[in-house]
Amino acid sequence: MNNPNYQKTASFVESRFMDLLLSDDFAMSRLGFNRDELKQSSTRSLLDIEEKAREKKLKQQATKQEFKVYVSEYFHENLFTYLEQRVADPDYIFTELLQFEPEIPKLFDACAAKAAGASHFEQIIARIPWLNTNFIETINNPPFREAKSIKPKVENLGLAIRYVGLDNTKLVVLSQVAQHFLPHSTEPYNTFKGRYWQYVVATANCSRQLARYYQLNEVVAFFLGLFHAIGTSLALRLYLRAFDTVRVAQMKDALKNGRRDIETVLNGLEIDPNFISDALTKFSNQISYRVFEKLGLKYAVVAPFVEEIKDKLAFDQASPMTQVLMQARTFSQYKILQKARLIELDEAKIFLTNYKIGNAVIGELNKVNLTNIKYSK
Incomplete structure (x- = not known):
């Protein structure tokens, strides 16, 4: 049985990781720190007259601030209702948030199917122009080709696949599709894309290592680790779009009802990372499940594992592949939080223990390169 206190701590740490992604x-700041405050402190005290003026100004602003808080809370209630409706609609997710070629699901299945050969991959990749170009460019550069090599470059797709081998082909195309799915812009959270990519690569590499350790399908584990958090990326994209959509609609309603005071407050509302982090925590796993359910994969069947994550199944109750993902993502989150100095030692111990990450598993995961995909030689 999982310790309820451990589960609570793990939940806090996972939410903190969502904050860090932003x-x-x-x-x-959510932990009560401010970099500017840590770097400099003012020793100057307010003069009595300044203090009195400040108190008077605060009293005048109090009523206005309470009204702004009320309007903001009402707005976000409606925003989250809107988000829930969109998340429940897989057609919206696939038409507005995640558009891709119909060959992509076939490619995913080919990576998981044992019988898929080089010619099969060649046929699928050839029908995805951007992937065809990216694949050939990749295998003509390190680590597949020495930087100063004078050998002729491989220009033919079929030869390129045979040159690097099927195992490497699968890793290359999966990583390139995952990169293709990254959002073009996450303004104003410009560091999100880089850290998200760092996280999913680390999780994919850890999943692959643990699958080998537990004698499970390494390619499926790698695929699951690489794409399990696609809902996080899509949830952020959805939130950033929905914010103005809902805000403008409410502003029009306020003016229609003669409430210019409400319209003014709504017009001044800015995106609040507190609400975004809450939205990512609430909707990410739901969206990931919707995506894999809609894909209807035949061989790369990962929807049941993502569903177990969505349903917050305890580690002991989860299927072996879900356990692999749980341990891989937990270790990856821990290492990224540790690097950012946002997790204490006692928290880390509880966080890892909650997902049964003991010395043996840590020993396996310490072998993993968390930043780069390791290809076969």
Whole structure:
């Protein structure tokens, strides 16, 4: 049985990781730290007259601030209702948030199917122009080709696949599709894309290592680790789009009802990372499940594992592949939080223990390169 206190701590740490995906400063601020305050402190005290003026100004602002808080809370209630409706609609997710070629699911299945050969991959990749180009470019550069090599470059797709081998082909195309799914912009959270990519690569590599350790399908584990958090990326994209959509609609309603005071407050509302982090925590796993359920994969069947994550199944109750993902993502989150100095030793012990990450598993995961995909020689 899982310790309820351990589960609670793990939940806090996972939420903190969501904060960190948005920005370092926001994650620190939620813990009560401020970098500017740590770097400099003012020793100047307010003069009595300044203090009195400040108190008077605060009293005048109090009523206005209470009204702003009320309007903001009402707005976000409606925003989250809107988000829930969109998350429940897989057609919206696939038409507005995640558009891709119909060959992509076939590619995923080919990576998981043992019988898929080089010619099969060649046929699928050839029908995805951007992947065809990226694949050939990749195998003509390190680590597949020495930087100063004078050998002729491989230009033919079929030869390129045979040159690197099927195992490497699978890793290359999966990573390139995952990169293709990254959002073009996450303004104003410009560090999100880089840290998200760092996280999913680390999780994919750890999943692959643990699958080998537990004697499970390494490619499926790698695929699951690489794409399990796609809902996080899509949830952020959805939130950033929905914010103005809902805000503008409410502003129009306020003016229609003669409430210019409400319209003014709504017009001044800015994106709040506190609400975004809550939205990511609430909707990420739901969206990931919707994506894999809609894909209807035949061989790369991972929807049941993502569903177990969505349903917050305890580690002991989860299937072996879900346990692999749980341990891989937990270790990856721990290492990223540790690097950012946002997790204490006692928290880390509880966080890892909650997912049965003992010395043997840590020994396996310490073998993993968390930043780069390791290809076969």
